[in-house]
């Protein structure tokens with residue numbers, strides 16, 4: 190067997206046994222303590238989720254099924270010799286734990302192309318009915334929800350599917366949804382910024398190149414950027430807002446359309462995925478106020494002014510990471526290779542020199558280093574994707590690959606409905622007062 194679904198299916202029984210044995214042998218052991226600060230402080234530091242597809246180390250950053258980003262760049266099949274990984278390969282890795290061959294990835298590209306080449310007509314109508322000026326993330330989440338009537342899982346549940354088989358229609362829904370996302374994102378882009386003239390899906394292109402192509406951007410380099418971008422934004426373990434929201438909603442056995450739409454609504458927040466849009470606005474503010482070539486001192490003052498006005502510095506800080514995000518580093522390397530003299534890249538580099546020092550001096554943040562969102566917009570700008578309001582949609586397309594892969598495993602492993610206990614202030618005062 191070598192197609193994705195068969196390889197995945199073979200792995201499920203052994204992983205179910207593995208989890209059973211972990212529960213039996215270690216089920217009552219403690220993973221850590223929970224303090225009042227943690228309950229009040231967004232559950233920061235509580236280890237309380239099972240998430241198989243990736244794991245975040247505070248110092249080293251993300252690993253996908255054990256592989257770092259440089260390792261993925263080396264090992265995953267690429268569209269061209271020495272090029273960036275194909276995100277379809279990462280989908281395979283996240284679902285099976287195995288690095289696929291080029292043939293397997295090509296077959297998966299063709300399958301996604303087949304599943305995704307047409308959007309149901311009503312999705313276009315739903316998008317067209319939204320008022321002009323509706324934010325692209327609102328459009329995106331709405332379009333995903335508009336696909337929900339296609340859910341094979343919801344239909345199977347109504348027919349009384351055995352819980353042992355949940356994973357199968359969830360797999361079908363997830364693959365169909367991932368396949369359709371480039372078409373949805375491109376339709377939103379073309380409707381919002383290019384007068385509604387859509388560009389048809391090209392069955393000869395891989396999944397990421399099709400996204401770029403349907404948006405209206407063709408060429409080797411922009412395809413490579415899209416492949417890299419779509420690979421690195423997929424997954425960031427389970428506790429981030431979009432992953433956790435998708436997981437939470439899916440745990441009620443809401444189907445992948447419902448749960449991913451919920452995840453997108455979380456990604457649309459400025460402290461999470463919308464930060465990539467905010468970074469671009471902030472960089473434009475800098476150039477408007479102090480020009481394209483500001484000095485270090487001018488940038489330093491600008492950062493302090495942002496902090497003093499009670500705003501966050503977008504693209505910096507992280508809830509778990511304590512070093513520069515490796516997703517930032519690989520985008521920096523891409524820029525050094527392809528756009529070393531771009532003035533906006535130089536500005537981003539200047540911020541990398543200045544911001545961590547200012548945030549450290551201010552003494553509030555736990556992590557003064559840049560995250561993924563500090564760099565992505567500048568690369569997109571360079572290739573002509575100038576509309577920063579759209580950037581979080583691109584993040585969302587990628588995030589589907591991670592959170593839906595875990596969603597399939599959550600159903601295969603029979604994970605239960607998520608329902609942590611909450612308390613009132615009254616309870617805390619009575620308990621500890």
Ligand code: NMX
Nearest residue numbers: 460461462464501502503504505506507508553554555560
């Ligand atoms: N600029 C200014 N203040 C900050 C920043 C920042 N970049 N990061 C953290 N702080 C503040 C934070 O608001 C908090 O202040 P207060 O005590 O007044 O509430 C204090 O520093 C301590 O926060 P941390 O524990 O360091 O950070 P936390 O885990 O609460 O939040 C983020 C993590 C990512 C939400 C936060 O660093 C932030 O708001 N960064 C800017 C927005 C951003 O770039 N988000 C994108 C994250 C990546 N992604 O794609 O999702």
Ligand code: MLT
Nearest residue numbers: 424425428429430508560
């Ligand atoms: C993410 O990619 O989800 C962000 O870095 C946020 C996080 O991990 O908390």
